[in-house]
Amino acid sequence: MNKLDKIAFIMPRGAVYRYKTGAFGKLIRYAPLTLPALVSLIPKEMNIECEVYDEGIEVVDATKIDADLICISSITGASSRAYRYAEYFRGRGKPVVIGGVHATLCPDEAAQHADSIQVGLGIEIFPQMLRDFRAGKMQPLYKARSDLCYAKFPLPRRDIYASKKMRFITVNSVQATYGCRNKCAFCCTPYSSPGYCHRPIEDVVEEIRQIPSKNFVFVDPSPIEDGYAKELFKAMIPLKKHWASPMTIRIGEDRELLELAVKAGLKGVLVGFETVSQQTLNSIRKGFNSANRFYNAVQLLHDHDVAIMGCFVFGLDSDDKACFDRTLEFVHKANIDIPRFTVNTAYPGTPHYEEMKRQNRIIETDWSMYDCQHVILKPAQMSVDELQEGHFRAWKEAYRIGNAVKRLACSRSFLAYSITSNIAYRMYADNLPRFTRDVMCDYSDIPQLAISN
Ligand code: B12
Ligand code: SF4
Known part of the structure; x- marks a missing residue:
């Protein structure tokens, strides 16, 4: 038997x-x-x-954390830090469990740093x-079944952020x-993930109904990839909420779906356009x-007053040095409300990485x-420096005051949010170049201890 009080x-x-x-301000967090x-x-x-420590909203002092079990959640870009935390706590004799998308993609690697790992939901x-x-x-390993039941999840404990909720735009x-x-x-x-799975519509609607706020965000990869979305949106109409969600651009190509989504309160979409070149789209x-x-x-x-956060990738194999200006031209012409740029990144577990x-x-x-802002691959048609510099330049150019004002004036969709996001992303764009490799890979704030056997 182990003590497990905390x-x-x-x-x-x-x-x-x-x-x-x-560099990621509260207005977009x-x-x-x-x-x-x-x-x-x-x-x-x-x-x-439970105690919850999220480095996105607080400076974590590991020496002050005391619990019977340490549970670390990490995506790929945070995994080097996750492993350092794990080593420190195991050095203090605390058992460590690691889960999240990176442990799911790289279980063998994560297992070297933890007493147990969790693969999947x-x-x-x-x-x-x-x-x-x-x-x-x-x-040592827990792996989610591929035929999980998605019904009757307990309500997420959003109250864990109660004392720090002002540090997020929404919880x-x-x-x-x-x-x-x-x-x-x-x-x-x-x-x-095991295919495309849905929660029952009545569960989702009930969860949204209980949110004590007019606004929420979906974190789904894209909830509109089959007939489920239309039924969900119909059921959401009486809730009278406002929301934003990641989605493929199909939302702008299916008028009936869009109209239902808007009736259900859609105000903003995050769309991965990736590139404005069809050849490049085909290649990925x-x-x-x-x-x-x-x-x-x-x-x-x-036209339906939906604001667009548009995401674009630079440095894919069919991209030459013209990709930056070509993309900016589209961003300006289409008045993408909140443009975001990344560089070609290969995440482990994907065909691209292999x-x-x-x-x-x-x-x-x-x-x-591996945060999509730093070049980690040899590009095919430009040098590493040309890609990195072109990427930073695109961010700067998109968020020049004149460009931001022009697109906001033209679109007028979900304006308050678009304005604050543009301010926050302008600061982000200005700050990105200071995140050099030395800064990105500095772990000196996490104490070090040898693992005791
Ligand atoms: C919120 C979010 C963010 C937030 C915070 C992310 C974070 N954790 O730090 C912000 C805005 C900062 C962000 C940034 C980025 N993100 Co992001 N983001 C998301 C998003 C939309 C939602 C996460 C979420 O709430 N999921 C819902 C929960 C319920 O699922 P979950 O996190 O997987 O957790 C479950 C299981 O994994 C497991 N689990 C998780 N942790 C643990 C821990 C333990 C101990 C256990 C037992 C179990 C367990 O149980 C959980 C409950 O069932 C996801 C997409 C998605 N839907 O997951 C992308 C996602 C995580 N992001 C991604 C990416 C690529 C990025 C960016 C590169 C975006 C960009 N283009 O610039 C940056 C990278 C940041 C970095 N430094 O690397 C990828 C991750 C890729 C990877 N291999 O790491 C995802 C999966 C989207 C995608 N498909 O591309 N992101
Ligand atoms: S990038 Fe492609 S695979 Fe990934 S969530 Fe979007 S549409 Fe799905």
Whole structure:
């Protein structure tokens, strides 16, 4: 039997996203659902106290954390820090569990740093692991079943952020669907989840109804990839909420779906356009999108007062040095309300990563650099410096005051949010170049201890 009166959850963040020292301001920082969902899964009868430490909203002092079990959640870009925290706590004799998207994609690696790892959603395996831990028989690996039941989730414990909720723009994150039907070569969603799964519509509606605010965000990869979305949106209309969500650009190509979404309160979408070149879209297995329809789709969204956060990738293999200006031209012409740029990044577990490895083009192995803002691959048609500099220049150019004012004046969609986001992303764009490799891979704030056997 093990004592399990208290768990400490730690969510490390990459340097750009860290509280105070990062570049990702409060105006664009919403709460991930990860820790509220995990805490809600702790069986009540186990009577376990929880402490939650999220580096996105606080400076974490590991020496002050004391708990019977340390649970670390990390995405790829935060995994080097996750491992350092794990080493420190194991050095203090504290058992460590690591879960999240990176442990799901790289279980063998994560297992070297933890007493137990969790692969996939925690829905069944997290409570099981806690029971096993208390019984003194925790297993080294817990893997979610591929036929999980998505009904009757406990309500996420958003109250864990109560004392720090002002550090987020919202803590009201909701997820209705998991995985994605598409299989874009660079994206880890299809390779870290078992297909495209839905929660029952009545569960999602009831969860949204209970949110004590008019506004919330979906964190689904794209909830509109099949007929589920239309039924969900119909059921959401009476709730009279306002919301934003990631979605493919299909939302701007299916008028009936868009009208239902707007009636249900849609105010903003995050769309991964990735590129304005059809050849490049095809090369990344995103050829189901048509670049020549992007402009009209954006206009349709704007006509329905929906603001667009548009994401673009630079340095894909068919991108030459003209990709920066070509993309900016589209951003300006279409008045993309909140443009965001990334550089070609290969995440482990994806076909893209395997291909880049095969071609011996991966030039960076510290996961902290895998935040999509730093070049980690040899580009095909430009140098590493040209890609990095072109990327920073695109951010700067898009957020020049004149450009931001022009697009906001033209679009007028969800204006208050678009204005504050533009201010926050302008600061982000100005700050990005100071996140050099030395800053990104500096772990000196995490204490070091040798692992005791
Ligand atoms: C919120 C969010 C963010 C937030 C915070 C992320 C963070 N944790 O630091 C912000 C805005 C900062 C962000 C930034 C970025 N993000 Co992001 N983000 C998300 C998003 C939309 C929602 C996360 C969430 O709430 N999920 C819902 C919860 C319930 O699921 P979950 O996190 O997987 O948790 C469950 C299980 O994994 C497991 N679990 C998780 N942790 C643990 C821990 C333990 C101990 C246990 C037992 C179980 C467990 O149980 C949980 C409950 O079932 C996801 C997409 C998604 N839907 O997951 C992308 C996602 C995590 N982001 C991603 C990416 C690529 C980025 C960016 C590069 C974006 C960009 N283009 O610039 C940056 C990178 C930042 C960095 N430094 O690396 C990728 C991750 C890729 C990877 N391999 O790491 C995702 C998966 C989207 C995607 N498909 O591309 N992101
Ligand atoms: S990029 Fe978007 S559409 Fe493509 S697989 Fe990922 S979530 Fe699905």
